[in-house]
Amino acid sequence: xxxxxxxxxxxxKEALENREVDEVMGWKKxxxxxxxxxxxxxEANEADDLIWDAFCVNNLSKYLIQKQKENKKVGVFLKGCDxxxxxxxxxxxxxxxxxxxxxxxxxxxxxxxEKVKKEGLNKGLLEIKRSKDEITFVTKExxxxxxxxxFDYDKCLACRYPNPVVYDELLDTEIAREVSExxxxxxxxxxxxxxxTERFEYWSNQFSKCIRCNACRNICPACSCEKCVFDNVNAxxxxxxxxxxxxxxFHITRAYHVAGRCVDCGExxxxxxxxxxxxxxxxxxxxxxxxxxxxYDAGVDxxxxxxxxxxxxxxxxxxxxxxxxxx
Amino acid sequence: xxxxxxxxxxxxxxxxxxxxxxxxIAAAGEMPGVVYAKDYQxxxxxxxxxxxxxxxxxxxxxxVVIASCxxxxxxxxxxxxxxxxxxxxxxxxxxxxxxxxxxxxxNKEEATKKAxxxxxxxxxxxxxxxxxxxxxxGVESRALVIGGGIAGIQTALDIAEAGYEVDIIEKSPSIGGxxxxxxxxxxxxxxxxxxxTPKMVDVSTHPNINIYTYSELENVKGYVGNFEVTxxxxxxxxxxxxCIGCGICTDKCPSKKAKSEFExxxxxxxxxxxxxxxxxxNVPVIDREACIKFKTGKCGLCExxxxxxxxxxxxxxxxxxxxxxxIVVAIGYxxxxxxxxxxxxxxxxxxxxxxxxFERLTNAAGPTGGxxxxxxxxxxxxxxxxxxxxxxxxxxxxxxxxxxKICCMYTxxxxxxxxxKYPDIETYxxxxxxxxxxxxxxxxxxxxxxxxxxxxIKGMVGKIFPDGEKLQVHGVDALTGDTIKxxxxxxxxxxxxxxxxxxxxxxxxxxxxxxxxxxxxEAHPKxxxxxxxCAGIYLAGACQGPKDIPETVAQASGAAAKxxxxxxxxxxxxxxxxxxxxxxxxxxxxxxxxxxPYDAITSKVITFNDHGKITKRxxxxxxxxxxxxxxxxxxxxxxxxxxIKGFTNKQILxxxxxxxx
Numbered sequence: 010x011x012x013x014x015x016x017x018x019x020x021x022k023e024a025l026e027n028r029e030v031d032e033v034m035g036w037k038k039x040x041x042x043x044x045x046x047x048x049x050x051x052e053a054n055e056a057d058d059l060i061w062d063a064f065c066v067n068n069l070s071k072y073l074i075q076k077q078k079e080n081k082k083v084g085v086f087l088k089g090c091d092x093x094x095x096x097x098x099x100x101x102x103x104x105x106x107x108x109x110x111x112x113x114x115x116x117x118x119x120x121x122x123e124k125v126k127k128e129g130l131n132k133g134l135l136e137i138k139r140s141k142d143e144i145t146f147v148t149k150e151x152x153x154x155x156x157x158x159x160f161d162y163d164k165c166l167a168c169r170y171p172n173p174v175v176y177d178e179l180l181d182t183e184i185a186r187e188v189s190e191x192x193x194x195x196x197x198x199x200x201x202x203x204x205x206t207e208r209f210e211y212w213s214n215q216f217s218k219c220i221r222c223n224a225c226r227n228i229c230p231a232c233s234c235e236k237c238v239f240d241n242v243n244a245x246x247x248x249x250x251x252x253x254x255x256x257x258x259f260h261i262t263r264a265y266h267v268a269g270r271c272v273d274c275g276e277x278x279x280x281x282x283x284x285x286x287x288x289x290x291x292x293x294x295x296x297x298x299x300x301x302x303x304x305y306d307a308g309v310d311x312x313x314x315x316x317x318x319x320x321x322x323x324x325x326x327x328x329x330x331x332x333x334x335x336x
Numbered sequence: 337x338x339x340x341x342x343x344x345x346x347x348x349x350x351x352x353x354x355x356x357x358x359x360x361i362a363a364a365g366e367m368p369g370v371v372y373a374k375d376y377q378x379x380x381x382x383x384x385x386x387x388x389x390x391x392x393x394x395x396x397x398x399x400v401v402i403a404s405c406x407x408x409x410x411x412x413x414x415x416x417x418x419x420x421x422x423x424x425x426x427x428x429x430x431x432x433x434x435x436x437x438x439x440x441x442x443n444k445e446e447a448t449k450k451a452x453x454x455x456x457x458x459x460x461x462x463x464x465x466x467x468x469x470x471x472x473x474g475v476e477s478r479a480l481v482i483g484g485g486i487a488g489i490q491t492a493l494d495i496a497e498a499g500y501e502v503d504i505i506e507k508s509p510s511i512g513g514x515x516x517x518x519x520x521x522x523x524x525x526x527x528x529x530x531x532x533t534p535k536m537v538d539v540s541t542h543p544n545i546n547i548y549t550y551s552e553l554e555n556v557k558g559y560v561g562n563f564e565v566t567x568x569x570x571x572x573x574x575x576x577x578x579c580i581g582c583g584i585c586t587d588k589c590p591s592k593k594a595k596s597e598f599e600x601x602x603x604x605x606x607x608x609x610x611x612x613x614x615x616x617x618n619v620p621v622i623d624r625e626a627c628i629k630f631k632t633g634k635c636g637l638c639e640x641x642x643x644x645x646x647x648x649x650x651x652x653x654x655x656x657x658x659x660x661x662x663i664v665v666a667i668g669y670x671x672x673x674x675x676x677x678x679x680x681x682x683x684x685x686x687x688x689x690x691x692x693x694f695e696r697l698t699n700a701a702g703p704t705g706g707x708x709x710x711x712x713x714x715x716x717x718x719x720x721x722x723x724x725x726x727x728x729x730x731x732x733x734x735x736x737x738x739x740x741k742i743c744c745m746y747t748x749x750x751x752x753x754x755x756x757k758y759p760d761i762e763t764y765x766x767x768x769x770x771x772x773x774x775x776x777x778x779x780x781x782x783x784x785x786x787x788x789x790x791x792x793i794k795g796m797v798g799k800i801f802p803d804g805e806k807l808q809v810h811g812v813d814a815l816t817g818d819t820i821k822x823x824x825x826x827x828x829x830x831x832x833x834x835x836x837x838x839x840x841x842x843x844x845x846x847x848x849x850x851x852x853x854x855x856x857x858e859a860h861p862k863x864x865x866x867x868x869x870c871a872g873i874y875l876a877g878a879c880q881g882p883k884d885i886p887e888t889v890a891q892a893s894g895a896a897a898k899x900x901x902x903x904x905x906x907x908x909x910x911x912x913x914x915x916x917x918x919x920x921x922x923x924x925x926x927x928x929x930x931x932x933p934y935d936a937i938t939s940k941v942i943t944f945n946d947h948g949k950i951t952k953r954x955x956x957x958x959x960x961x962x963x964x965x966x967x968x969x970x971x972x973x974x975x976x977x978x979x980i981k982g983f984t985n986k987q988i989l990x991x992x993x994x995x996x997x
Contacts, residue, residue, distance in 0.1 A: 078951035101925040102939070102954045234975040235923040235953075244976040245989040266974045318930040318972065322844060 010139050013114065014061040016180045017086060020112055022056035030084040030110055032076060034069045035059040042134050043122035047072065061086075063120040063139035066162070068276060070095035071230050073104045082108050086180075088116040090164075092173035093272035093308030094230025100311050101270070103233045113176025115184045117141055118158060118165035125160055164275030164288070167193060174309055194296045196289045212257070218283035219256040221249050225277035225287055231267040231307070238262070264290040269298055269317035272308035301325040338369040338463055341397040342455060343388055345379035345404035347434055352377075354438035356448040360403065363452040367459045371395060380410050385417045392421035399427045399465060401458045403451065405434040424467035426912065426982055431458035453995050460994035464987045468912035473961050475561035476661040477903045480505065482553055482842070485513020486885060487666035487877025487892045489535050494896030495664075496544035500903045503546045503658065504539065505553055505567055508597070510615035511536055513668055517598060517692065519699040519706075520753060521885055522745045523780035529701070533614045540616045548656065550621055556663075556845050557935055559964050560872030561908045563660045571651040573622035574608070578646035581618035585638035585647065586610060594626040600693045602711065603703040608638050608647075613701070622649075662872050662899035663846065665856060666892065667839065669878035671831040672727045676734035680726065680829055681800045686712040687807060688800060688827045691743065694750055708754060708761070710826055713805070717825030720754055721809045722747045722765040723797045727832035729768065736832045736853060741882040743830035744771050748784040750828060755788040764791045764822055766811050774886070793820060800827055833882045847933065848873055855881045866895040874898050913982035914963035915970060917956045919944075921977035924954030928969035928978055936962035937969060 021033040037048040037058045045064040049072070050056060068091040076083045087095055092113065098104050120139065125131050136147040144160055146153040158166060171184040200208060226232045226239075238244045239259060246262070248255060264287075273295065277287040298305055302316035302324065342364040346352035357375045364373040372395045376384045379402060391397060400423065402414045407430040415425035433451040441447035479495050481488045484506030492502045504511065515521075516536075518528040539545050551569040558564045574585075589606035596605040598612045607626035610618060628635035629649060639647040671692060674682040682688045687710045689697070700706035710717055724743050727735035744767070751763040770792070772778045784790045795814040800807055806823040813820050835854035836842075843850045848868040849857045856875050859867035866874045874895040877888040902908075915928075919942055929937040936959045943952040956969075956978065969978045976985055 078946070078953060079949060080952070101923070103923065103925070233923060233925075234921075235977075236921045236975050238974060238976045241921060241976050243986060245986055315930075318927050322841065 010061055010063065013181050014059075017061045017112070017114075018056050018059050020178070020180065021050065021059055021084065022053045024084045024110065025051070025053040025056065029082075031081040033059075033084040034072060034076075035086050036061070036065040036067065036069075038062070042131075042136050043120075043125075049076075061114065063118075063137055063144070064122075066119040066279070068094050068228070068230060068274060070098055070104075071228075071233065073109060074098065074233060077104050077108050080108075082110070084110040084112060086112045086114055087173050087176065088114050089168065089170035089172050089174065090116075090272070090274040092175050093170060094274055096175055096308040096311050097230055097270055097272050098233055100308075100315070101231075101233055111173070111176040111178075113173035113179040115172045115179070115181045116165075116168075117171065117184060117186075118161040118168065120144065120160045121162040121165075128160075162275070162279060164279065167275075169193075170309070175311075194292050196286070197292045197296050200289060200293070213253060215285045216256040216260050217253055218285055219260065220283055221251070221256065221259065222282060224280040224282065225285075226263060228276040228280045229267060230272060230274065230276075231270040232263070238266075260285075260287070260290065264294060267291065268294045269305070269315050270307050271295065272306075338399055339371045339395065339397050340367075340369040340399045340401060340459060340462060341388075341391055341395060342367070342370055342373040342401045342403065342459065343379055343384075343391075344373070344375040344433075344455070345384065345402065346375060346377045347379075347405060347438075348377065351404070351434050351438040351451075354441055354444055354447045355433060355451040356444060359448050360433075360451050360455060364401075364403075364455050364459070367456055369399070369463050370459060372397065379404050380413055385413070388414065388417050389421040392418065392423055397423070399423075399429075399462045401429050401431055401455065401462050403431040403433045403455045403458070406430075406432045406436070424469075426468040427462065427465050429458040429462040429465065431455045456997065457991040457994040460990040461987045464984070464990055465982065468981055470912045471910040471960060472907040473561055473910050475903060475905050475908055476563075476659040477501070478503070478658070478660050479662045479664060479899045479903060480563070480565055480658075480660040481664045481666055481876075483507075483513070483666035483668055483877070483879070484511030484539075484547065484549065485666060485668045485877065486515040486532060486535075487668065487879075487888045488513070488664070489532075489539050490889045490892035491664045491666055491876050491896045491899070492539055492545050493535065493542065494893050495899055495903070496542045498896075498900045498904075499544070500900065501544050501546070503548060503660070505551050506547065506549045507552055508611065509550050509572070509609075509619075509621040510611045510617070511539065511547060511549060512612070512615065514692075515885060516612060516614070517600070517695055517699075519695050519702075520749060522749045523774075523776045525749070525752075529614065536614065536616045547617065549617060551656075553842065553845060554655070556847075558659075559934060559962070560870075561661045561902065561905075562961075563663055563872065564657060565660055565663070566655055566657045569654045569656055571624075571653050572619065573624070573627075573647065573649055573651050574620055575644075575646040575648050575651075576617060576619050578644045579619040579642075580644050580646075581610075582643065583610070583620075584641050584643065586620055588637050588641045590635065590637060591626050591628050594623055599696050599703050600690070602693060602696050619646075622647075662874065662902045664874045664876050664892075664895045664899055665842070665846065665848070665868075665879055666876040666895075667836050667842065667879045669833045669882065670836055672736065672834045674726065674829065674831055677726060677829075679799050680723065680797065680827070681802065681807070682829060685800075685802055685807065686710075687717075687825065688829065690829050690831045691746055691750065692831075694828045698750070698753055708758060715825075716758070717761060719762045719764070719822060719824045720751075720826045720828065721797075721807075721822055721824040722751060722763065722828045722830065724765065724767045724830045725796070725832075726829040728830070730832070736834060738853060738882065739771065740830070740833040741771075742833065742884045745774075745777060745780065745884065747828075747830050748772075748781045748790070751790040752784045752788045755784075755790060762791070764793060764809075764824075766793050766795055766797050768794070768796065774884070795820070833878065836879065839879060846870060846873055855879065866891055866898055872902060910961070911965050913965040913980055914960060915958050915965065915967070915978050915980050917958055918977045918979070919955045921975050922955040922973075923975060923977070924956065925974070926954070926956055927972040927974075928956050931968045931972040932963075933966065933968065934962050934964050936964070 024030050032051050036045050038060050133148045138145040144155050271291040275288050305316050344360050361373045411430050418428045419425045431454045437450050478501040481492045481504045484504045492504050495502045515532050521528050551567050554568045555566040585608045586606050589608045591607035595601040596603045608620050608622045610620045624630040696702040728740040772781045795812045797811040799810045809822040809824050811820045839854045848870045851857050858865050876892040876895040938957050940957045967980050
């Protein structure tokens with residue numbers, strides 16, 4: 010990753026020097042070993058701040074909405090999962106493809122700090138370096154190498170698109186990785202097996218943890234509305250009372266709002282400070298869409314019709330079938 | 337503070353019988369914004385309307401709630417009343433305390449509570465109503481008739497005679513429909529062809545009528561007064577302009593093994609064929625599945641013999657798009673398949689036939705030249721048994737629950753025709769009930785029994801099976817309880833009628849609904865029998881439910897009258913309850929454009945000043961003339977940027993809140 014980090018800096022510098030773009034979006038190292046945050050740079054000399062390491066998990070594509078309103082041409086670094094989000098934003102007309110230069114970054118997976126902490130490896134930790142699946146823990150005492158993906162985010166372990174699906178330049182060689190579709194909906198199947206009462210209890214418990222911080226919404230590349238319905242006073246649903254029904258209403262509505270548009274990047278679950286497994290809701294809807302309307306993967310192909318806003322005569326139509334005495 | 341008036345209607349005892357009106361009035365008086373509440377026996381009467389009018393003026397009401405029947409019934413009435421009194425008609429709300437309350441409840445106390453809740457919801461909504469102004473739209477003064485049977489023909493002729501252009505679209509190669517197949521018609525026994533073919537000629541020569549045969553409706557866009565219809569005219573493989581209808585091609589065609597649809601499969605036809613000699617247009621069509629040229633590339637004999645050079649193997653389907661002000665659906669009916677009625681041996685014995693096959697067998701232009709013979713051995717039958725209600729009034733999966741309505745009469749006709757031509761043939765009719773209401777209908781049936789000696793047996797047939805040359809028919813006489821055994825030579829089954837297979841599909845394309853049996857649903861079973869719930873689309877004939885010819889023709893003229901009424905208008909008043917985009921909130925995802933069934937939403941780029949920064953983005957844009965106010969977009973809009981005027985999210989939630997209070 011370090012070598013590619015050099016490329017990231019060089020490319021950003023070049024692009025800004027030549028005025029290929031007005032601004033570059035990338036990641037910058039923060040104070041702690043796990044700390045990385047998004048930056049926007051407009052000057053070539055700022056390019057030295059950019060990094061590419063095992064914690065560049067933030068999806069930068071959503072920031073493009075604001076930048077583009079300002080009529081700026083922006084260069085942006087996108088991983089595989091980020092590129093799906095980018096495509097969905099494109100499909101929702103939130104960004105203009107011509108105003109973006111995408112530097113694609115194939116990604117082997119990002120490290121989950123929580124997993125590192127759980128193993129107690131965070132004591133005296135200064136830095137984590139990654140080369141493919143080899144993780145190097147740098148401490149004052151020295152370096153320790155561990156091979157394997159046990160520190161990867163769960164969502165990275167289930168990653169189906171390690172390479173960007175859309176880019177202008179690819180900064181690394183593509184990753185060939187066998188990705189299994191099999192386990193994708195395992196979480197849903199477990200919930201589907203519960204009785205209705207069990208299921209209600211499960212979700213009631215989960216949602217009751219919600220503190221309405223809106224992190225899930227703000228990180229989501231499908232939640233890109235100019236003004237969220239939950240912020241729209243005229244919509245009549247903007248109340249944020251801390252009661253179970255409000256929280257349930259928020260999460261169910263949010264799941265339906267991203268239905269058929271969720272790219273399964275798993276960011277909602279990652280950022281939730283309360284640990285609500287929000288991706289399970291999204292997975293359920295994806296599974297249903299696939300079963301009812303055929304396989305659809307939001308964000309993969311911009312030209313593909315989204316099943317929930319496309320009507321075909323042979324669409325599954327269980328309501329009318331029931332109405333006509335069908336089974 | 338608003339000044340809302342609430343008017344509660346008794347509807348005679350319809351509402352007052354189940355709802356305590358006094359309590360509703362008392363409760364309404366307490367509702368926020370209500371300054372006046374009054375009841376009357378018939379609010380829709382002139383006296384009732386005057387009460388509303390005068391009160392609006394006297395009490396200076398700025399909003400009105402009428403608690404009465406369904407808004408489908410009298411919303412328009414009370415909007416007009418308000419308008420006369422100088423109030424914007426869209427400041428009136430109707431609380432449906434009849435259909436939604438008094439008619440469906442028995443407990444007066446509970447029903448009264450519900451009536452109060454419904455009134456409270458309407459009051460909460462009307463408080464948020466705003467004055468709306470209706471616009472106007474033009475009308476394309478041309479009608480489309482779907483289906484070229486007697487229903488379509490009559491409709492087209494009536495509309496054309498009124499001076500409007502009409503197009504008929506017919507799926508098969510010729511107009512005429514089922515009536516063209518029929519021999520004689522009840523109750524007068526005049527020949528079907530003699531009364532139908534002149535009408536077919538009238539249609540084909542009328543300067544206002546265009547016929548598209550061998551064509552199917554593909555897609556319908558638009559709305560009342562302005563439908564845009566795309567049809568697919570299938571390749572006929574014969575040039576309609578050049579063909580002189582000489583028929584040499586059909587004679588010479590070497591492929592003669594296709595079953596004739598017109599003859600109900602009782603005769604074969606050539607691959608290039610005209611369905612029947614009086615077909616309109618009298619231009620043959622090549623059945624590409626049967627044609628040797630299309631199957632193997634060799635042959636082309638028709639092309640060689642055609643004196644007009646009209647054969648065009650290379651013809652392709654053509655798409656035609658036209659605009660229409662009104663559409664009349666007249667696609668007719670079919671009869672059910674009898675493969676599930678094993679006891680009647682229809683599928684395995686040639687001499688068990690359907691009534692429609694019988695029509696061809698007894699028709700002078702039919703496969704036997706009108707001579708009644710058994711299809712199996714061409715011998716004259718001695719005993720013919722008719723079985724009625726085959727699949728009609730049948731609650732099992734294989735049949736239809738309804739009465740097919742026409743079978744009693746045509747069976748009497750068939751038996752009578754046999755006895756008239758061949759007094760030596762015995763005829764038996766098995767029936768559940770004989771249903772012959774209609775002008776001169778019962779007299780007709782009595783004649784069959786009394787004058788022609790047709791033997792009517794009340795009871796059903798249990799089993800039919802071949803026995804040598806004969807067909808054993810075993811049934812029960814329900815009146816005596818005796819088992820009846822008849823050694824028949826021929827059996828005629830009155831198979832149930834059914835809606836066309838593609839009725840539901842067509843219904844979807846037109847946005848009109850079908851019932852559980854796939855017959856199209858009329859807007860009101862009594863008062864709007866030819867209208868559908870989609871303005872500008874009307875129904876004629878058996879596609880709406882089983883019908884005989886007199887009824888079909890009457891309904892066709894009814895549908896034509898409705899269409900003419902619409903086409904005669906220069907302008908239609910638009911519904912102002914259409915959707916509106918809040919550009920500040922719209923994110924430009926354009927899910928609404930994809931959901932909109934009327935293609936009424938497009939997009940545009942707007943620039944605006946965002947705290948001093950000039951920014952631009954895509955937003956949705958509603959075409960006011962195209963939007964029909966269906967509300968689909970408001971549901972698809974995540975941020976709630978699109979709303980239906982008169983039915984805003986806020987209004988609906990206010991209603992729900994009021995109901996929950």
